[in-house]
Amino acid sequence: MAVTVDEALTLVRARALKARKQKVPLGKAMGRVLARPVLASRDQPPFNASAMDGYATRKDFLSGDQATLTVIGESSAGRAFEGRLGADEAVRIFTGAPVPADCDAIVIQENVVRGEQIIELTPDGRVPMPTHIRKAGQDFKAGDTLLERGVRLDPWRLSLAAAAGCDTLSVVRRPHVVVLCTGDELVLPGYNPKADQIYESASYALMALIRQWGGKASYLGLQGDDAKGIHKALKGVKADLIVTVGGASVGDYDLVKPALAKLGLTLDFDSVKVRPGKPTSFGALEDGRRALSLPGNPASAFVTAQLFLKVWIEASLGMEATSPFVTALVQGVLGPAGPREAYLRAKLSSSSYGQLQVTAFDDQDSSLVSVFARADALIRLPAGAAAQKTGARVIVLPLDRL
Ligand SMILES: Nc1nc2c(c(=O)[nH]1)N[C@H]1C(S)=C(S)[C@@H](COP(=O)(O)OP(=O)(O)OC[C@H]3O[C@@H](n4cnc5c(N)ncnc54)[C@H](O)[C@@H]3O)O[C@H]1N2
Numbered sequence: 001m002a003v004t005v006d007e008a009l010t011l012v013r014a015r016a017l018k019a020r021k022q023k024v025p026l027g028k029a030m031g032r033v034l035a036r037p038v039l040a041s042r043d044q045p046p047f048n049a050s051a052m053d054g055y056a057t058r059k060d061f062l063s064g065d066q067a068t069l070t071v072i073g074e075s076s077a078g079r080a081f082e083g084r085l086g087a088d089e090a091v092r093i094f095t096g097a098p099v100p101a102d103c104d105a106i107v108i109q110e111n112v113v114r115g116e117q118i119i120e121l122t123p124d125g126r127v128p129m130p131t132h133i134r135k136a137g138q139d140f141k142a143g144d145t146l147l148e149r150g151v152r153l154d155p156w157r158l159s160l161a162a163a164a165g166c167d168t169l170s171v172v173r174r175p176h177v178v179v180l181c182t183g184d185e186l187v188l189p190g191y192n193p194k195a196d197q198i199y200e201s202a203s204y205a206l207m208a209l210i211r212q213w214g215g216k217a218s219y220l221g222l223q224g225d226d227a228k229g230i231h232k233a234l235k236g237v238k239a240d241l242i243v244t245v246g247g248a249s250v251g252d253y254d255l256v257k258p259a260l261a262k263l264g265l266t267l268d269f270d271s272v273k274v275r276p277g278k279p280t281s282f283g284a285l286e287d288g289r290r291a292l293s294l295p296g297n298p299a300s301a302f303v304t305a306q307l308f309l310k311v312w313i314e315a316s317l318g319m320e321a322t323s324p325f326v327t328a329l330v331q332g333v334l335g336p337a338g339p340r341e342a343y344l345r346a347k348l349s350s351s352s353y354g355q356l357q358v359t360a361f362d363d364q365d366s367s368l369v370s371v372f373a374r375a376d377a378l379i380r381l382p383a384g385a386a387a388q389k390t391g392a393r394v395i396v397l398p399l400d401r402l
């Protein structure tokens with residue numbers, strides 16, 4: 001069954017794993033997806049806090065006849081002033097320190113002339129500045145949901161969880177994805193290729209992408225064009241998803257599907273109406289492991305990984321589906337799309353006034369590793385799309401470059 005990209009995405013999502021929880025220390029939670037929300041157990045800040053170094057006092061002391069205040073104590077960050085203020089009194093205060101209970105104004109130290117115990121207010125010092133006091137709960141309040149379930153932790157979200165006092169987080173277990181490459185012509189980097197061989201390169205991108213997208217990746221190495229060998233390599237392997245690369249098409253040496261068939265493969269689709277990436281298939285084995293077979297041409301494997309592998313990993317992590325697309329103005333000429341939805345390797349730039357622009361590489365052959373290494377986006381052309389000229393708005397899928 002040949003399906004469109006959208007149909008394939010629906011089928012891939014339908015075979016996502018049920019999220020399994022595990023606890024991890026906050027310091028190890030970068031990149032993980034929350035299995036439970038992070039809630040605030042207290043207000044932040046927990047007290048009215050001074051935003052400036054200066055003097056805490058009362059507004060009514062600033063507006064009276066008196067232009068001097070008596071300093072009766074100090075409040076510093078971590079050491080609150082516990083006393084009470086009398087008439088025309090102030091407390092020395094520092095940024096981040098609790099504002100004493102009966103104070104409602106901060107005079108910054110630049111706006112006073114400091115004496116021994118008495119400070120003299122300059123005219124500016126007599127104007128109350130509400131922003132100099134950060135209200136308790138200004139950042140967040142006890143009981144607030146700070147981070148929703150399904151959110152992926154990034155540096156700023158980790159900081160928020162820390163600000164809420166969480167030392168461990170409940171996250172979704174990473175789906176385990178194994179990668180097997182097939183083809184008699186392939187040699188691992190570091191070994192000597194014969195004249196008719198090439199280096200295996202696709203798995204290096206795929207393994208890194210799986211990790212970047214939130215999965216756990218294991219490399220099963222290389223298998224020749226031998227259905228028995230492929231079957232043996234996959235038979236007892238622990239995995240949530242098996243990704244095979246190569247041997248996916250219709251030739252005499254395309255032996256991945258027969259090998260997976262022996263493991264009880266039920267196919268959801270065996271071909272996608274996409275260019276590159278037509279011989280991509282997906283389904284599940286008898287034992288529940290999912291199997292995604294990618295074409296061997298590196299660009300075909302990378303495009304289909306970006307489309308389907310990423311979505312399967314994210315759905316299995318309990319992340320909400322979001323559109324990965326933006327739009328940009330095309331530079332140069334794009335030919336018509338043909339009968340399959342097309343993804344052209346392209347380079348993003350921005351105009352002098354910040355408009356996103358995109359330029360397709362001239363050579364779109366699906367074997368080219370060098371072009372992908374320079375691309376930072378894919379231009380998506382719907383099946384049957386007409387040719388496009390400079391200035392046309394096109395749909396773009398930015399790549400997850402570091
Ligand atoms: N008669 C037909 N021939 C082909 C069709 C078709 O429909 N009818 N489809 C073409 C399309 S589209 C693609 S894409 C390729 C993909 O085929 P396979 O998945 O069977 O890939 P291979 O033949 O094994 O390899 C293709 C190409 O990629 C190189 N390769 C494979 N694995 C790797 C790797 N891990 N790292 C680097 N390079 C790799 C391999 O050496 C080949 O050059 O089939 C078309 N044929």
Ligand code: MOO
Nearest residue numbers: 276277278300366
């Ligand atoms: O679909 Mo193939 O991936 O055109 O080279």
